[in-house]
Amino acid sequence: MEKQVLHIIKVGGNIIDDEIRLKGFLEHFASMPGNKILVHGGGKVATQLAKELQVPQQMVEGRRITDKDTLRIVTMVYAGLINKQVVASLQALGTNAIGLCGADAGLVKARKRSHAQVDYGYVGDVTEIGSARIDALLREGLSIVLAPITHDGHGQLLNTNADTIAQEIARSMSSIYHTVLVYSFEKAGVLLDAEDNSSVIPRIDPALYAELKKDGKIFAGMIPKLDNAFQAIASGVGKVIIGQAENLPMLVNGHAGTTIVP
Amino acid sequence: MEKQVLHIIKVGGNIIDDEIRLKGFLEHFASMPGNKILVHGGGKVATQLAKELQVPQQMVEGRRITDKDTLRIVTMVYAGLINKQVVASLQALGTNAIGLCGADAGLVKARKRSHAQVDYGYVGDVTEIGSARIDALLREGLSIVLAPITHDGHGQLLNTNADTIAQEIARSMSSIYHTVLVYSFEKAGVLLDAEDNSSVIPRIDPALYAELKKDGKIFAGMIPKLDNAFQAIASGVGKVIIGQAENLPMLVNGHAGTTIVP
Numbered sequence A, B: 001m002e003k004q005v006l007h008i009i010k011v012g013g014n015i016i017d018d019e020i021r022l023k024g025f026l027e028h029f030a031s032m033p034g035n036k037i038l039v040h041g042g043g044k045v046a047t048q049l050a051k052e053l054q055v056p057q058q059m060v061e062g063r064r065i066t067d068k069d070t071l072r073i074v075t076m077v078y079a080g081l082i083n084k085q086v087v088a089s090l091q092a093l094g095t096n097a098i099g100l101c102g103a104d105a106g107l108v109k110a111r112k113r114s115h116a117q118v119d120y121g122y123v124g125d126v127t128e129i130g131s132a133r134i135d136a137l138l139r140e141g142l143s144i145v146l147a148p149i150t151h152d153g154h155g156q157l158l159n160t161n162a163d164t165i166a167q168e169i170a171r172s173m174s175s176i177y178h179t180v181l182v183y184s185f186e187k188a189g190v191l192l193d194a195e196d197n198s199s200v201i202p203r204i205d206p207a208l209y210a211e212l213k214k215d216g217k218i219f220a221g222m223i224p225k226l227d228n229a230f231q232a233i234a235s236g237v238g239k240v241i242i243g244q245a246e247n248l249p250m251l252v253n254g255h256a257g258t259t260i261v262p
Helices: A019-031 A044-052 A068-092 A131-139 A162-173 A206-214 A220-234 A245-252 B019-031 B044-052 B068-092 B131-139 B162-173 B206-214 B220-234 B245-252
Strands: A005-011 A035-040 A097-101 A108-112 A124-129 A143-147 A149-151 A157-159 A178-185 A239-244 A258-260 B005-011 B035-040 B097-101 B108-112 B124-129 B143-147 B149-151 B157-159 B178-185 B239-244 B258-260
Touching: A005 A162, A005 A245, A019 A068, A019 A245, A035 A068, A035 A131, A035 A162, A044 A068, A068 A097, A068 A143, A068 A149, A068 A157, A068 B068, A068 B149, A068 B157, A097 A149, A097 B097, A108 A162, A124 A149, A124 A162, A131 A143, A131 A162, A149 B068, A157 B068, A162 A178, A162 A220, A178 A220, A178 A245, A206 A220, A220 A239, A220 A258, A239 A245, B005 B162, B005 B245, B019 B068, B019 B245, B035 B068, B035 B131, B035 B162, B044 B068, B068 B097, B068 B143, B068 B149, B068 B157, B097 B149, B108 B162, B124 B149, B124 B162, B131 B143, B131 B162, B162 B178, B162 B220, B178 B220, B178 B245, B206 B220, B220 B239, B220 B258, B239 B245
Parallel strands: A005 A035, A005 A178, A035 A143, A097 A143, A108 A149, A178 A239, B005 B035, B005 B178, B035 B143, B097 B143, B108 B149, B178 B239
Antiparallel strands: A108 A124, A149 A157, A239 A258, B108 B124, B149 B157, B239 B258
């Protein structure tokens, strides 16, 4: 029997932060037929709450150092506020969404990061995806909305990069589904000029990627996303697409954004 | 075929607020075999966060007036912080818990309360339980941990009384399961003397309840709980038990607390 298609869609913090753009994105997401998982980031809401609560925030290479108080904040904002607002919106749009974090049903297990130079605090690196459980929920006709909070299996919640979660889920589900991983954010795709949304590179293979990196044409923020994408392709993910959240239907149909191919 | 037993256990805010008592309670919950749903309240964490964020709180007859900012707070605290910490703890104890709110999978739908005298704000009264969906999750071997946040089906989250949610779920699931509804909190049961945990009334039927109310022997905070309990019994719930969270195994076995009978 041919594998069914499963879309795993990551939506970035800048879209989450913008009520109008989020609404448009969710309408597109709701209108997509078939199996789908939405992985959302957090963005400025957590930073704003930390400020109001006077919990100082520290970022190292785009990653949030997560002390005990910050973990409380991201758990509240990502797994509570954002996750449930997205679910309620999708329910209103006729999508039977279920909002979860990695601890729920043991979907995403992680290990507290240990690093020689930097103490990231309660930051987790993914070690295990509960793919059978994800499959069971999808078979129930549910669309999973996943917040980037995981657990270590010993009762500790961990803050985990949403891009990585999306990628690990896509990899893990590729044995059961034909997976399409979409990184949707505020840019039109992988750009030759970070300030020019019309400079999208429609298709990147490993050779072109190596060349672009060598020439310094990929801006720093894109590199972890692309590294993730190539890792995903290398481990069985059918397709990776990077592009603008508002263009979701065109991204999914391959008419916009950047497609990463083997 | 005989119906399977389903335990629906409400745990009160005072237990949630107390790390040691919560730990003990969750160990007992995890050790219970079979189908189980945990409905948790919120308690002081939300009030404390509201204070830190300088969002004034107003209570009317034990119910929190829920303006827009307060809804954000209870969504973060109940559906985020508390729900996910409980799930991570249960996962560590070997229970495959899934943390949800009423919006998730459309489990609990509610209507914004309209009241002639009081504007409760974003408070919802339960209108519909997704019992088929709850059944499907239980059949997957999952234990549901439910936060008292619901939705109206039009994208609005609503703050909803956890006792009522537990009761409505128990009623609704009674067509599929033999339901046992447990209200667990800091008191040993329904007490003749609110200050004396040894004055537990082991068994209350409607006649005794009428008498106790008439004589003013039931303290005010207990009355909504008991009204709920008798409503539940009248609509098919097998048994309602009220008692101390730390005594969960004895409550469930009928060796502690107060049992409400038809």
